[in-house]
Amino acid sequence: MITEHDGSSLATRIAHRMTPAVIQAVRARAEATGGCLQPVHLTGFRTVTDRAGRVLDHTAGVVYAPCGNRRESVCPACSDRYAADAFHLIRAGMTGGKTVPETVADKPRLFLTVTAPSFGTVHNRPATRTGRRLPCRCGEYHHDADTRLGTATDPEHYDYQGSVLWQGHAGELWHAFTVRLRREIAVAAGIRAKDFADHARLSYAKVAEYQRRGLVHFHAVIRLDGPAGPEDPAPAWADNALLEHATRAAVENTRVTRTLTIDGNTAKHVFTWGQQADIRPIRPAHAAEPDDGEITDRALAGYIAKYATKGTSTSEVPDRPIRSEKAIDALDVHPHHRRMITTAWALGANTDLAFLRKWAHMLGFRGHFLTKSIAYSITFTAIRGDRRTHQHLATLEAAGADAGTVLVVNHWKHTGNGYRHHEDRDIAAAIYEGKRQQRKEKLDKEAQP
Structure with missing residues (x-):
């Protein structure tokens, strides 16, 4: 039995603390954050006054705000x-x-998917075109939950250094690809590359997803606009066939070359995409059934959004930076991923690659998980701003105030994070699960004919 220093049992302490009043207060805070498990504590006050100086609403003390972490594991x-x-x-x-x-x-x-090159054989689940399962290179048949999937079949001959270096330069490779793609589109259209901006504009949104081998691949939506952006019609010569041809050529020809000094040895390193590139046209959801290889825009938006929240969870690596080499030894991760983390940490000792230590917990990847070009669509800032405005107006309406005739003063400071007690966190988790189930039931009902 776990006991307090005063000898009381943990169960007794919980029963004493979780009175109806305490449960109601905890539930109210958890409801306010939507069931956030790592809420931000803000201490201060908010005062709403009218033009005459009368106080219409005053809130003071500690309030909880959502942590905003995109990782599902957090x-x-x-x-x-x-x-x-x-x-x-x-x-x-x-x-x-x-x-x-x-x-x-x-x-x-x-819709484009590009992957990393091969750095050695890994455990997998190969199959024939008809779907018949084949044995892995190791001679075994792996089940889908086998933790060895994606990991090196021969760790001593796997190129861990090459994989981590590629990962650390994946963001630069994507940038080089977008530059190359504009050039390939210009060539296909018969215009000069330097005149591309006068004829068209390339817009995209991409998300990074970790494969089981610990390397990212990128999923991207690519759109061709007129030179002014979304409001401008695409050029007459632009169609999916031309864009697909140019995209394939750009994937095959993109190169990033860096001269790096590693452990006193200086050499050129060339980074390219892997051979597995998937390119599919996007068909509007309201159109007829997609042809082979096409995907509808609604399905694609949900698909990409899902991967934007996965972070490193599929690679079984930590959500926070590593502070020392000893911390690596304490990680509960697969040996394959530990080798990548260790390699990133060791490479970070070189001046040219110092950034790898900061991103060792990400297996060397230092890019954002979701990025977009400026003109692709709205921003996260705009979406969150709309939500704050809606909540602000709802608060004023509840206080009987008009947004155009009041003064709102907010004075808050950060004083902590998370829940002090496990039972508080359990209540928040239950509230989140309830909301998630309600959303699922609503979507299922809407999907019924």
């Missing part, structure tokens, strides 16, 4: 909110809405 509630925002951001760029014109749905659009 906070499922805030991860859900991030996924919903990502869905609207991505879909607005494909179908319009939220200040984006609906005509974007008629423009050339593709």
